[in-house]
Amino acid sequence: MVSHRRTRRIAGALTPLAAAGLLAGCMPGTNGNSADNSAKPGAVATDPAAMGKVTLHILDYFTGDPDNAWMKDVVKAFEKKYPNITIERNSLPWDQVMAALPLKLKSANPPDIVPANNGWQSLGTLVRGGLVLNLDNYAKAYGWERSFPRSILSEHEFSPDGKQMGTGSMFGAPVARASLIEVYYNRALLKKIGAKVPHSYAEFQAALAKAKADGIAPITVGTSDQVGITMPLFSLMDALGAQSKISDFVYSQGKVKISQTGFPQAVSAFKQWADKGYLVKDYAGTAADDAAQSFVNGKGLFHFNYSGSLPFKPGQSKGFGSFVLPRTDGGKPVATASSATNFSIASKSKHADAAAAFLDFAASEEAAKLAVGHETMPLLHPDVQAPAGNPLFSDDVAIAGQISTEGTSVPYLDWTTPTMLDTINRAMQNTLAGKSTPKAVVDAADKDATAFVKSLAR
Amino acid sequence: MATLNESRASEAAAAPATASAGGEAVHTPRRTNRARSSSGRRRWLGLVYLAPALLIYACVVLLPAGQGVNLSFYHWDGITAATWAGVENYTDFFTDPTLRQAVGHTLFFIVFFSFLPVVLGMTSAALTARKDTRGAGVYRWIIFLPQVLTPAVVAVVWKQIYAPDGPLNSVLSAFGLGGLTRGWLGDFAWALPALGLAGTWGAFGLCMVLFAAGAQNIPNELYDAARMDGAGPLREFFTVTLPGLRGQLAVALTLTLLGAIRVFDIVWLTTKGGPGTSTITPSVVLYKRAFSNPDVGAACAIGVVLAVVALIVSLAVVKLSEGDD
Numbered sequence: 001m002v003s004h005r006r007t008r009r010i011a012g013a014l015t016p017l018a019a020a021g022l023l024a025g026c027m028p029g030t031n032g033n034s035a036d037n038s039a040k041p042g043a044v045a046t047d048p049a050a051m052g053k054v055t056l057h058i059l060d061y062f063t064g065d066p067d068n069a070w071m072k073d074v075v076k077a078f079e080k081k082y083p084n085i086t087i088e089r090n091s092l093p094w095d096q097v098m099a100a101l102p103l104k105l106k107s108a109n110p111p112d113i114v115p116a117n118n119g120w121q122s123l124g125t126l127v128r129g130g131l132v133l134n135l136d137n138y139a140k141a142y143g144w145e146r147s148f149p150r151s152i153l154s155e156h157e158f159s160p161d162g163k164q165m166g167t168g169s170m171f172g173a174p175v176a177r178a179s180l181i182e183v184y185y186n187r188a189l190l191k192k193i194g195a196k197v198p199h200s201y202a203e204f205q206a207a208l209a210k211a212k213a214d215g216i217a218p219i220t221v222g223t224s225d226q227v228g229i230t231m232p233l234f235s236l237m238d239a240l241g242a243q244s245k246i247s248d249f250v251y252s253q254g255k256v257k258i259s260q261t262g263f264p265q266a267v268s269a270f271k272q273w274a275d276k277g278y279l280v281k282d283y284a285g286t287a288a289d290d291a292a293q294s295f296v297n298g299k300g301l302f303h304f305n306y307s308g309s310l311p312f313k314p315g316q317s318k319g320f321g322s323f324v325l326p327r328t329d330g331g332k333p334v335a336t337a338s339s340a341t342n343f344s345i346a347s348k349s350k351h352a353d354a355a356a357a358f359l360d361f362a363a364s365e366e367a368a369k370l371a372v373g374h375e376t377m378p379l380l381h382p383d384v385q386a387p388a389g390n391p392l393f394s395d396d397v398a399i400a401g402q403i404s405t406e407g408t409s410v411p412y413l414d415w416t417t418p419t420m421l422d423t424i425n426r427a428m429q430n431t432l433a434g435k436s437t438p439k440a441v442v443d444a445a446d447k448d449a450t451a452f453v454k455s456l457a458r
Numbered sequence: 459m460a461t462l463n464e465s466r467a468s469e470a471a472a473a474p475a476t477a478s479a480g481g482e483a484v485h486t487p488r489r490t491n492r493a494r495s496s497s498g499r500r501r502w503l504g505l506v507y508l509a510p511a512l513l514i515y516a517c518v519v520l521l522p523a524g525q526g527v528n529l530s531f532y533h534w535d536g537i538t539a540a541t542w543a544g545v546e547n548y549t550d551f552f553t554d555p556t557l558r559q560a561v562g563h564t565l566f567f568i569v570f571f572s573f574l575p576v577v578l579g580m581t582s583a584a585l586t587a588r589k590d591t592r593g594a595g596v597y598r599w600i601i602f603l604p605q606v607l608t609p610a611v612v613a614v615v616w617k618q619i620y621a622p623d624g625p626l627n628s629v630l631s632a633f634g635l636g637g638l639t640r641g642w643l644g645d646f647a648w649a650l651p652a653l654g655l656a657g658t659w660g661a662f663g664l665c666m667v668l669f670a671a672g673a674q675n676i677p678n679e680l681y682d683a684a685r686m687d688g689a690g691p692l693r694e695f696f697t698v699t700l701p702g703l704r705g706q707l708a709v710a711l712t713l714t715l716l717g718a719i720r721v722f723d724i725v726w727l728t729t730k731g732g733p734g735t736s737t738i739t740p741s742v743v744l745y746k747r748a749f750s751n752p753d754v755g756a757a758c759a760i761g762v763v764l765a766v767v768a769l770i771v772s773l774a775v776v777k778l779s780e781g782d783d
Contacts, residue, residue: 095749098749098750099749102536102537121750121751121752125535125536125537125538125752126537128535128537128538129537129538131537162538223644223732223733224641224643224644224728224729224732224733225728225729225730225732226729226730226731226732281622282622282623282640282641282644283641283644284641284644284645284733285620285621285622285640285641285642285643285644285645286621286622286641286644287617290621418535418750418751418752418753419751422746422750422751425732426731426732426734426735427734429732429733429734430733430734433646433733433734435646435734455533
C-alpha cells in the first residue's frame, strides 16, 4: 500500500517534468536560420564621419594586458578620429565569450562586433547559422583583398553555405596584432653550451644534444593539463611538412589527408625528443603555465609558446630571444600564426557600416604602431619597427614582419574540426607515455577529421 | 529523511479518517460532501501558498530539465537546425570508449569520495564518541576545514602537492624514497588514485562532523548497558554506535555518493581528464560536449543519465536506511 502510494507520489512529481518536456518539445535551433549569407548588392558607406551619431557595441576577450591596453588605445584613437562614433566595449574571459556567443548573436540586440574564433569550433558554426555578416562588400571597398597576405585572409573565409573553410567570402577580419607559435631561447644558457641561434633544423637538434650533455634541460614543457602539447607539435609540423599541404588539410575537408601534412613526422620527432631526454624531467606532471614560469626562471634552454605569453617581470625579457623553428629543407620558416583575434560583425547589427570602418581601423598601420608601443607583436604591416631596448621584442617584430611579407603562416591545425584539439592532446599524452605508438596519434586525428567531414554533409 | 517519515505518519493518520468518513457516508452523504469539498479547498489553498515557490521552481528547474530531456534526442551544435538522433546519444554510453571509461572512473571515485570518507569518519567518530579527547574541537576543526574551502582552491592546493617539485615528492625524498617520486598527476597509473585521495580528504571532514554530532545523541545508558553485558569496544560499536548513527549514515552516503557521481571541478582544474583519458569523468565529458565541442544533444543525454542515476542512488540509500522501520 505504502509503496504503491510512494510510486504514485513519484509519478506525481515526474508529471510536471514530463509536461515541461512536452512544452519544451519543439525542435531546437530552427528559429528562422535559413542562412542567407550572400553579400547584399549595392555600395557600402566607408566614410565614418558621414554616418551620423552611432554607438557601436564591441565584445572582445582582451581582459588582460597588453591585449586590453592595445584595444583601449585603438578605441580611443578611432573615437578621436570620428567623434560622431562612440564605442562601448564589453570584455569577457575567453571561455565565457565562446559559450555565450551563439546566444548573444541570436538576441534582438547583439553586439555589433564579436570575436568569433576562427575555425569550425566557433566562426564556422556561426556562419552556418547565418549569425555573422558576409564582409565581401567591405573587403572590396577597403581593399583588404590587396593589402592583407593571402594566408591570413584565408583564415577568415568560409563558403556562404558554411560548408567550406578557407575559401569563399570573408566572414571576419584580422586585426593588426599577431598571435603565433615561436621558439624562445635563453641567451645565457645558449652561450654556456657554446651554440649560436640555430639557423637550420640540424643546428637546432645539435643544440638540444649539447644542452643535454651539459646537464641543461633542452626543452621546458609541461603537458599535465593538456595545454603545452600543441605548441612544440605544430612547430615541428611546420618545420617538417609542406606549408600548402598543412593549409589544405585544414581547409580541404578530406581531400588532403593528415598523413600528407608532416604531422606524422612531427609526432615521431616529438616522441624522439621525449625518448632522448630532451624534454625537461617530469614534463608529464607539470602544468603548461608552471613550465613557462620555470623557463622564465632560467630552467631550460628552449621553450615553445605563443608570442607574448611568457610571464616576464619588467626587464626580465632581456635574457631571452625568439625564432621560428627552421625547416628541414632549408626553406623559409613557416609559423602557425593568425591575427590575435578574428572580428566578425553580427548579421543583426544596425550599424554594419560603422562596424566595418572600425574593423578597417583595427587592421590599420596606426593600430599596428599602437601594438608595437605596447610591446605586442604586430601583424599585416611589416614596416612597423620595434622600439629599441627590448631584444626579445625586436626578434618578435622581425618574425611578424617576415611572416607578413613572405606569407608563410599556416592556420592552427585544430581549426580542422571542433574536437581536434582534444583528440590530439589525449592521443599525444598516450604516445609520450609509451602507451601507444606515434601512428595512433595520426590515426586518431585522421578519424576525427573524417567523422567531422561526414557530419558537415549531414 | 525527516520529511519522508513525517509524510508517512500523516498518511497513516489520514487512512483511518477516510475509512471512517466512508463508513459514515452510507448514512449521511451530505456531511461527506461538505468534508470532501472543504479538504479539497484546503488542498487548493495549500497549492496557492506554494504557487510562488512552485512557479520559480518550474521556471528554473523543471522547464530547463524538460528542455534537456528533449534536446538529448537531437544532434545539435547549439546554432544551426538540430537533427533527430533518437536514442543515439544514449547508446553512446555503450559504444563510446571514452564515455565507458568515464563511467568506470565514477565507480572508482565512489570508493574514494564516498566509502573511504564514511569509513574514516565513522572510525574517528567512534574513537571520540565517549572519551573526551583533549583538543577534540581543534582536530574536528582541522578535519572539517576542506568543507569550508572553495573547490577551486582545493584543486590548486592539490595540484601543488602533487607537482614534480611539490611537497609530496619532497617528503618522499627526505625519507630516502626518492625512487618513488614522480609527477603524480601526469602518471597514467597514479593520477586517478591521487585525485581520489584529494576527494577523500575533502569529504572526510563532513562525514566525521555528521557522525560525531550523531554519536553525541546516543544515550550513555546504551553504552553502559552494553558494557554490563560484557561487550568489548568492537561489539559496542556494532550494537550501539552504528545503529544509532543510521540516520547520519544515510545523509553522509547520499551527499558523498552524489559528489562522487558528478566529480568535475578537481579534475577539470588539474588534469582536464588526462593524461590521455585516465582521469576523465562523465561530467568532464558533458562539459566538453556542451561548451568546447558543441554537441549539445550528447551533453544533455549525459546530464539526463547522471540525474536519473543520482535519483536512483538517493532513493536506494533512503530506502536502505529506513530498513525495518
